Amino acid sequence: MTELYLPAGTAGHGAYELEVTPESAGWGYSGLRVVALDAAEEHHFDTGADEVVVVPLSGGATVDADGSHVDLTGRADVFAGPTDFVYLPPGTTVTLHSERGGRFALCSARTDRRLPVRYGAASEVPVELRGAGRSSRQVRNFGTPDNLDAGAIIACEVITPDGNWSSYPAHKHDEASEHESELEEIYYFEVAAGPQGQPGLGFFRTSSSPGHPIEITEEVHDRDVVLVPHGWHGPAVAAPGHAMYYLNVMAGPPHLGAEHGRAWLISDHPDQTWVRSAWADQEVDPRLTQEGS
Template sequence: MSERANEPSAPGHEYVIPAGSAPADGYELEITPKTAGWEHSSLRILNLPAGGTRTVDTGGEEFFLVPLSGSATVTLGDETHELAGRAHVFEGPSDFSYLPVRSSVTIASAAGGRFALCGARTDTVLPFRHGAREDVPVELRGAGQSSRQVRNFGAAGVFEAASAICVEVITPGGNWSSYPAHKHDEAGPHECELEEIYYFEIAPGPQGQPGLGFHRTSSSPGHEIDIMVEVHDRDTVLIPWGWHGPCAAAPGHDMYYLNVMAGPGEERAWKITDHPDQAWVRETWADQTIDSRLSGGQ
């Protein structure tokens, strides 16, 4: 296992970042490897007003740039990507851009919007590329009250990157996801070592009532951590190690989360181990239907 930040004796809520508590350098949210206390994964949320622009110097990180709301043009040199975007994250997948290391990229939004920069440290230089929303593989995972939709826009084996793995998950109100709990904190034939970020958005109630959900992370062999937290719109949870899941969406409030993962391994892959007390639940899905509120499986 690679050397990472020292594991505290009673870790937990230092890995929970409430909405609005980590702005920096003009970003609504900025999580870097340094601020997270690890080595690889990062996330920044950029909020642009109508007509706004921002130039991002990627430095030693690659990024997936994905609109959370609104549309944008993304320019590197003489190449420009038009990202059609979306009104909000529950609308469906979005266009996105891949930003290479050591690049100066300009993001502009005529109508304004919020944009996630999902990053990972790397020395590998890959081309500046555009991903179309119609090409994003949409997976319906689980069944019954474990039904959720996974948008694999930046998954390993779907879109080439050096290290970053990024997906979006929609969990309908009342359902559970990231279940069974799983881990990826050891390197081996059946598991990859990956640092992970969960960024949440929670749909409001019918009169705009603020929503909520729950997230759990617990200790895995050799790694102490204990998080059981009520999450709200735009909260973030860091997963340096441990069994993570389930996530539960309160009835009436759909849950979105953006997962950003990266690690030290040469292979860019998502290999996990299910929690041994919860793995049995997968067998029950064969006799259940997928939640009818979800669509788009491929």
Template structure:
């Protein structure tokens, strides 16, 4: 049976549960490892979180928060919006109780993954988050690698944010990571989207493509809007297309069954040639978007996306 748009595209509000405006668990997704929740808290409001079998990375989407867990009291300075640059994050271990408080109020993403090991609570400041400009030309995008495998210790969770300027294609060329080999790691993936409004204040939109192989079919072409989610159990995914005039944000949450925490991907062979065009193109001058953390002139060789999707 082919998984289709109707089963993998979750419109904003369709998974709301209790205090969460978004609530995706491994059980609700029909897989085994990755999850995502979004919690709205007013100033001074609190929420008690039981992490259970999951490790959790707390990511402010907007606003600031205080966190108490395992005897640690931490503050998340947060940000005004997802388009205001990278944010600080907090890691919570499995089998923990955390008290979350809206310091200034706002919305908090809880990126989750089933974990075997129990690691300590810790805070990563925004200034320590690597900001990468990936791709070139109309494939330019900005990546905040706050919890990727090569930059942040965790048991199984991999997470990052991507900002795509209006009119650009992101998550391109299409790629997959659904097998265990020297070239791939098997990872379930969640895409959570926010889309900027246009100059007239009208809501924005974007598009997401996911397609499979004959052996493992999947077929998604979704028009995504603010607060939507697309689940990617397997298959090629990309492009993520930002409509002209509307910058696109997406939060990626990944985890899988393998003992190795790594992000290895393979391109769809029909489209990988596009990487070769980036060597002669400039990074979109609109990037870095609302963030002074990275200057295109300061990139290391190959940082413009020679080996990353």
């Protein structure tokens, strides 16, 4: 049986401190690798059957891919605001070079669609303030269907201020219908340390949806991963004193109602949908902005 909770340091392989592939996850589409580079170090890889979005978690890099050269400015860390990124199609040979060192997420999805290499500027990443009150969070929609033309991948980043709840109401996307798309999802977490460097923590929940048994309630820490093959997922809760970041990578079979088959359609948990109406009388958490976090 595939492990769905992957504590930091338990799912690395070779050059990667984290490696999730469709094969290792026991599903068909979504993947995520994280590679750390020392100053002036290079990493070579081939995208193979996957499209890949290179997302700097910290630091910057240059990306050389089949004749294209892209400079990624990157960022100090995931809490410093959105980053620029690069999209790479399947069948692409890549060299990633970081002059000062850094950590880089390689978000991936299995697809037959081949599009050109493209650069995405940080200033053009749509930043959404979702929810209100203690359900306020910031969503950076760099790889969603409205912002990135791609074959199958859907990806975004979420910042949850300390003490807040996100992925709430709990929701699902595990069946194809007019109102829902079938998507496998990866949650990669980074959790801010305390004032003297104390390790941070949060909590994450996934529960059974009709016909899809699953039960996950985990205390999550910095660089942990949770796989969501199906089910109602959420909430993700940031402990007081520890802001939470997570990177979501999703992909699934083509959705017949969407152009090129790519759609991000969800259903709220029926017991929690009422939460959305409560936001109308609450202010968005002032710690969040639409420019950064």
